[in-house]
Amino acid sequence: MKKALIILKTGSAYREYRKKAGDFEDWISTRLGNLDREVRVVDVTSGANLPNHHDIGGVIITGSHAMVTEHRAWSERSADWLAEAAEHDLAILGICYGHQLLTYALGGNVGKNPFGLELGTAAIELNDNADTDPLFSSFPKRFFAQVSHSQSAMVLPPRAINLGQSAREANQVVRFRPRVWGVQFHPEFSSDYMRYEIERYQHRLVKAGQDPQQLIANLQETTLSASLLPKFCQILAD
Numbered sequence: 001m002k003k004a005l006i007i008l009k010t011g012s013a014y015r016e017y018r019k020k021a022g023d024f025e026d027w028i029s030t031r032l033g034n035l036d037r038e039v040r041v042v043d044v045t046s047g048a049n050l051p052n053h054h055d056i057g058g059v060i061i062t063g064s065h066a067m068v069t070e071h072r073a074w075s076e077r078s079a080d081w082l083a084e085a086a087e088h089d090l091a092i093l094g095i096c097y098g099h100q101l102l103t104y105a106l107g108g109n110v111g112k113n114p115f116g117l118e119l120g121t122a123a124i125e126l127n128d129n130a131d132t133d134p135l136f137s138s139f140p141k142r143f144f145a146q147v148s149h150s151q152s153a154m155v156l157p158p159r160a161i162n163l164g165q166s167a168r169e170a171n172q173v174v175r176f177r178p179r180v181w182g183v184q185f186h187p188e189f190s191s192d193y194m195r196y197e198i199e200r201y202q203h204r205l206v207k208a209g210q211d212p213q214q215l216i217a218n219l220q221e222t223t224l225s226a227s228l229l230p231k232f233c234q235i236l237a238d
Contacts, residue, residue: 002037003057005236008078009043010097011064017196024062027188028095031229037236044074050081058091058236060229061098063186067151068100068110079105091179093232099174099182100153106176108157113150115168116208119198120215121222122147124172124185126164135181135231136163136173145185145225146194152184179235187228191219 007025012018021027025041032039037057042048045064061082066072083105085092094102100110124145130136153171156162164173166185174182195216198205202212 002236003055004038004040005032005035005233006051006056006059007039007041008059008061008098009041010045010062010075010078010101011066013193014065014196014200017193021193024188027190027193028060028062028229031188031226032233033230035233044078047074050078053085053088053090056090058232059085059093060232061092061094061101063096063098063148066097068097068104069151075101082106086177086180089177089179091232091235092176092181093228094182095188096149096184096186099184100151102176102180102182103153103157103160103171103174106157106160108153108160109155110151111154113152113169117150117201117204117210118147118166118168118184119201119205119210120147120194121145121191121219122166122168122185124164124166124225126173127162129161129175130163130173133163133175134178134235135175135228138231139224143224144220144222145183145187146189146191146222147185148189148194148197149184153182181232183228185225187222187225189222191221194219 012023104110126141160176166172169184172184198215205212
């Protein structure tokens with residue numbers, strides 16, 4: 001039997017929205033499609049035990065409304081576990097908070113995004129490093145993805161390679177180890193949830209000089225970025 005894929009749950013969607021549409025781990029599971037292995041959710045925010053690295057086949061780390069720089073106990077515990085997992089050559093994909101948590105766990109720095117809040121559908125620009133990357137080589141150099149963050153991977157850890165950026169995020173796509181990646185964007189988000197977040201943050205966006213209505217007008221479904229999740233599972237199979 002193939003080893004389970006772990007979804008490391010580090011946060012939840014807003015309660016009002018998840019009542020009607022589920023939570024981050026549900027959206028990730030849906031985007032994964034039909035897998036030939038168990039998918040198990042480990043909610044570290046609720047104190048769940050982290051599994052033995054040898055007993056699992058890979059990890060996807062969710063986003064969160066928490067901040068890595070808050071150094072919450074569950075986050076610090078997860079960072080230590082991820083640092084060890086990376087050295088065990090375990091396949092790992094960090095999403096948003098998960099991307100920043102990997103940065104911190106492996107020796108980089110996380111902090112406030114100097115460009116401010118990035119929210120909506122953004123163009124992701126891959127660089128030449130992505131041309132031979134096992135996960136991103138099949139992607140076009142430019143594609144669209146949903147983004148929602150105010151902190152960033154400010155200084156990448158040793159051995160990390162930048163694969164892509166967006167207008168408001170320098171480290172949008174990173175390979176930390178041969179089988180460890182982080183993306184600041186959200187492959188699991190729908191345009192509907194993105195609209196919900198823009199409306200929720202509209203006063204903050206206006207205060208920062210951004211136009212919420214224009215961000216909503218620019219929203220689109222991002223099926224190509226969503227394909228990252230089943231592509232990652234192919235890495236597990238390989």
